[in-house]
Amino acid sequence: MSFADQASRTLAMLALTPGWARLQALRPDCDDATVAMLLDAAAGFAETALAPLNPVGDQIGAQLVEGHVVLPPGFVQAFHAYAESGWLGIDAPASFGGMDLPITMQAVCGPLFDRGCMALMMAAGSIRGAIQLLAASADPATAEEWGPRLVSGEWAATICISEPEAGSDIGRIRTKAEQRDGTWRITGQKIWISFGDHDMASRIGHCLLARSNDEPGTRGLSLFLVPDHVDGAPNGVSVERLEEKLGLHASPTCAMRFRAAQGILLGEEGRGLSQLFAMIEPMRLHTGCQGLGLASAAADIAEDYAAQRRQGGRPDQAPPPIARHPDVRRQLHDIRAGTEILRAAVLELSTVMDLARLENDAGLGDLASFMLPLIKTFGAETGFDAAHAAIQVLGGAGYVRDCPLEHYLRDARVMALYEGTTGMQALDFLTRRLWRDEGRGLAVFLAHARSELATGAVARPEQAARVASLLDDLALLAQAMTAMQSQPDAALYRADSFMRAAWAAVSGWMAFRIHADESLALCQARFDLHAARCA
Template identity: 80%
Template structure:
């Protein structure tokens, strides 16, 4: 398997992405030579520094010692090297000591790092999200204190939302924040906190939602930064336990207790949840990158194995490689197609998010918001599904630990759960992106996809994708009309989101010239549309 090949595929896909050409025109510091050099360096770092940690992290796992998490051998040094090389702050503001490159380049490099060691990169993902959150919501003093320390990796951060009785139902959060002696104090319990405790950094800041008033639901929630230590002294933040999990053994998932912990209010009181999306959105994009990293590795393993493993054929001659068997050819095609379509879609979203910040085009922001639940959901599913399919190619060899596929499968499973479950993403895609936004992001998607079809020479594949787009537009009109019967609409939300992904995938397949995939996607779109009937 080749990290360098993954970097080359990313560069080639960027060149096919229309938004990337526009972004390069706005950011001349991101010319092709610089981008190729950066991706080459990322591939080398991921292969030589991160990848050797992956099996160790899975085998040893995170441990608790003296009321603190101790990470597997090599993790602390790997994280230090990652931060010192500038990867942690690659898209962070220059004011924090970051490189301030476009998000697209970060999204191009991240799958390489997650392919190397996803468990360690869970820490980097939360800290990156906190950097963006503080840049948007923190007061000047807090931003100046925390931003550079997070970028350097000296300090780290978490996102603290879930509680025992409040998972996806955020409005039921009971952790309380009270104003005492001129400062805020936090009391409550948080669970499912990735890297809530660890020995990577000397200080951890918890980006936490807590209730500051008696208003029901999310309206009573405010956002805080809660340091685990202040002035070198403990700040009422303790580790209760770490979870025993199916995968990601090197990434500690913690239950945390806060007892009168001093906190810093971020942004406006009572607007905690909407403000937190400055952190949630890059983390959801990162989920797509995680899935892409694992899918890229799984595809490479399956392809490499198929060129070496010999089975079948006439008994009187040497057996052929299994890569020559028609059914294996089909399996490899499906694995590679799904991986490259996801790669194209991740880069499409990242460029849209960059352009939405650089240009006064509200439509791009709507389009990015529309794409985000798709990338989060189907990045997660593609990571899992490709590992599953690659195991099938290898047969018994894929099921044992001689190959990392079984670890990829276990590690990937949680991606469809954290950062908003698949069901939550489907509700968002229907009720917010179609109903509340009145289909504005959908309209941009259809306009851009049809413009790309129109710019190409007429062909049967362009016609086939056009039919898918027309079908999804008609389906969206029917789902828009179902607001009068919300229960019936919500029952169909998952199928509607899947129809949306097949439409996006058909667009990306056209861009990549993946003709066979277009026919398969058209059939899938018809199935998902039928389930919405």
């Protein structure tokens, strides 16, 4: 398996992404030579500094010692090296000491780092999200104090939302924020907090939702930055326990208690949830990148093993590599095709997000909103499915601890749970992206895809016609789902199937782009299955 090969595939995929040339014109500092050098450095760091930590972290895990989290050997040093190399601030504002590069640069490098050690990158994902949040919502003094220290890795940050009785149902959050003598004080419990405590940074700030008034539901929620220490003294923040998990053993998942902890209001009181999306959206893109990193590794392992493992054939001849067996070829094709379709889709989304911001293009913003739940959901599923399928290629050799595939499988399972479960993404995709937004993102997607098909139809008319038919089918399905707004329970029951049908259409678009023509029939078959479930 090869980090360098993953970097090369990413460069080649960027060249196929229509928005990339447009983005380069707006950002001449992202010329081909610079991007190639950046990817080469990222691949080298991931392979030499991060990958060796992965098995160690899985075996030893994070430990709670006298109320504080101690990470496995090498993690603290690797995190500091990661930050000092500038990777933590790759898309952070220059005012914070970041590189201020487009989010696409994070999307090309991030999967390499997640492939190296996804557990450690859980901390990096939260910190990068907090950097974007502070840049968008913090007052100048708070941004100036925290931003540069987060970018440098001196300080760290988390996202604190879930509570025992308020997981996806954020409107039931009970953590209380009260003003006392002009200072906000936060009291309550938060759970499922990744890197809620650790020994990598001297200070940790918790980006936290709390109820600051008596308004019901999410209207009463405000957003706060709650440090674990204020002026060098403990701030009423403690770890109650670490969760014992299926995977990500080196990523401490903490239950946290806040006892009259001093907090800093971020943005406007009562608008905490909407403001928090400045942090949630890059973290959902990060989930897609995590899945891509693990899928890339799984595909490489399966292909390398199949090329070397010899079985079968005529008994009077040397056995051939199993990669020559038709059923193994089918499995390898499916793993690789799913991985590369995801790679194309991640780069499509990241360039769209950049262009929407740089050109203040509302249409591209709608397209990004349409694609984000898809990338989060199916990035997670592709990472898990690729590891699962690669184990099947290796057989028993993939099921043992000596092979990293079983580790990837365990780590990947949680991606469909955090940052909004698959069911929550499906509800968002239907009720917000189709109903509330009146299908604007869908319309932009269809227009972009059809334009690309029209350009490519000259050389590949049959393939273009197949994808065009798939897009037409999605448009008709969306009309049917829109008509179901008067039957909300029936529509919500079908939300998951609608989202999966949409991903089949997006996958067909990406398969056409990367010439994965053998996958087009499968995309249509998957669409038909999920469309039938919407009937």
